[in-house]
Amino acid sequence: MKATGIIVEYNPFHNGHLHHLQMSRQKTESDVMIAVMSGNFLQRGEPALVDKWTRTKMALSAGVDLVIELPYAFATAQASDFAKGAIYLLDALKCEAFCFGSEEGSLDAFLNTYELLLTNKAEYNTQIATFMKKGISYPKALNEAYRAISKGADVSLVDLSKPNNILGYHYIEAAKTLKAHIQPETIQRIIANYHDPAKATETIASATGIRKVLFDENDLTAVQHFLPYTSSDALLQWKTSAQAFGSWEHFYPLLRFTILRHTKESLAKFAEVTEGMENAIWNAAITSVSFHSFMEKIKSKRFTWTRIQRMLTHIYTDFSWKQLQEIDLPTYIRPLGMTKKGQAYLQAIKKDLQLPLISRVAASKENIQLQLDLKATDLYYLGLQTPFGQRMIGSEFRTVPIRI
Numbered sequence: 001m002k003a004t005g006i007i008v009e010y011n012p013f014h015n016g017h018l019h020h021l022q023m024s025r026q027k028t029e030s031d032v033m034i035a036v037m038s039g040n041f042l043q044r045g046e047p048a049l050v051d052k053w054t055r056t057k058m059a060l061s062a063g064v065d066l067v068i069e070l071p072y073a074f075a076t077a078q079a080s081d082f083a084k085g086a087i088y089l090l091d092a093l094k095c096e097a098f099c100f101g102s103e104e105g106s107l108d109a110f111l112n113t114y115e116l117l118l119t120n121k122a123e124y125n126t127q128i129a130t131f132m133k134k135g136i137s138y139p140k141a142l143n144e145a146y147r148a149i150s151k152g153a154d155v156s157l158v159d160l161s162k163p164n165n166i167l168g169y170h171y172i173e174a175a176k177t178l179k180a181h182i183q184p185e186t187i188q189r190i191i192a193n194y195h196d197p198a199k200a201t202e203t204i205a206s207a208t209g210i211r212k213v214l215f216d217e218n219d220l221t222a223v224q225h226f227l228p229y230t231s232s233d234a235l236l237q238w239k240t241s242a243q244a245f246g247s248w249e250h251f252y253p254l255l256r257f258t259i260l261r262h263t264k265e266s267l268a269k270f271a272e273v274t275e276g277m278e279n280a281i282w283n284a285a286i287t288s289v290s291f292h293s294f295m296e297k298i299k300s301k302r303f304t305w306t307r308i309q310r311m312l313t314h315i316y317t318d319f320s321w322k323q324l325q326e327i328d329l330p331t332y333i334r335p336l337g338m339t340k341k342g343q344a345y346l347q348a349i350k351k352d353l354q355l356p357l358i359s360r361v362a363a364s365k366e367n368i369q370l371q372l373d374l375k376a377t378d379l380y381y382l383g384l385q386t387p388f389g390q391r392m393i394g395s396e397f398r399t400v401p402i403r404i
Helices: 015-028 054-063 080-093 108-121 121-132 138-150 162-176 208-217 229-242 248-260 275-285 291-298 304-316 321-325 342-351 368-384 385-391
Strands: 003-008 034-040 066-070 097-102 183-188 336-340
Touching: 003 080, 003 138, 015 034, 015 097, 015 183, 034 054, 034 080, 034 342, 054 066, 054 229, 054 336, 066 080, 066 342, 080 162, 097 162, 097 229, 097 385, 108 121, 108 138, 108 162, 121 138, 121 229, 162 183, 229 385, 248 275, 248 291, 248 304, 248 368, 275 304, 291 304, 304 368, 336 342, 368 385
Parallel strands: 003 034, 003 097, 034 066, 097 183
Antiparallel strands: 066 336
16 A cells, blocks of 8 residues: 655644645555644644644544654654654655645755755855844744845745745755655645635635634634534534633643743753743743733744744743753654554554554553653643543543544
């Protein structure tokens, strides 16, 4: 069976994701679609709208055959490490191809961009350092440096100011660096870009836009036309059971408590907290009664909103610089769910896997990366501050992969 991999968050699974899934299967002529999916905290440094098990059900119901969890250390990392972890797992799962959505839509442009940056690596790094000395954020410095070295290029290149293009570039970079056998493909995003607000006249919207409508209106019917009915049903079931959607605004009381139980100095030990941000974070927590007002106090030209949120995620989950520096690549494969076809594929390759396959976490207590996932999951449920969330603490030891 030919397997194609996709890298996802599904926060939540919407019609645009369905288009990407179907087109990826068609373009690669795949028998099995494997999704590496972030757990309960995401790459933009925020808690997921609903837990990973609910998002796994959405994925399987829509046509994904096998869902594998991307460990916390990679799911909440900067783009290059996020991509490295995901591509490594898809390659370990013997996928022949991976297919990502992009604003560009042309694979040649990505390959050209990779070669340009590889050939001009020294100049690129010098340009980045020069722009960062001007006090701008790291992502903006990357983009300015890229513009500088790509002037006059006589081949098609990717616009690296667009979020999905950035991730796509890093997926290809990871595959090349890891010398992976997996081959890249891309599908062009349609109708809605990553940050676009949801439009009532369309049936496709970004996940960001969908979440904003959901939080603003607190009404699932307002977003139903952007979702497959299976996703709508899953969100309704979650809302009925959990009584809260995951967001930093909802988690803020516990985040604030976590920050203030530390000294300013001790906050600096957490991953990604740097350049005195521990002082700004602690001072803002003293005076801010909402997450939005807290972020307004600490945002800056130097750090993007996303980078700050990742700092806060690591503070909330107790993930330190030391732990981050000790992690290089994923150390296990953990299925969250599968169809019969996905199960058959996993059985067929099981003997050739180079990483341990973990279906029951109780049997793998010594795996350090897995312990991070288990802690993050418990803290996610605690952040919901509902009876459901309280009951779900410790549930990782009781939960087995979903099969449909």
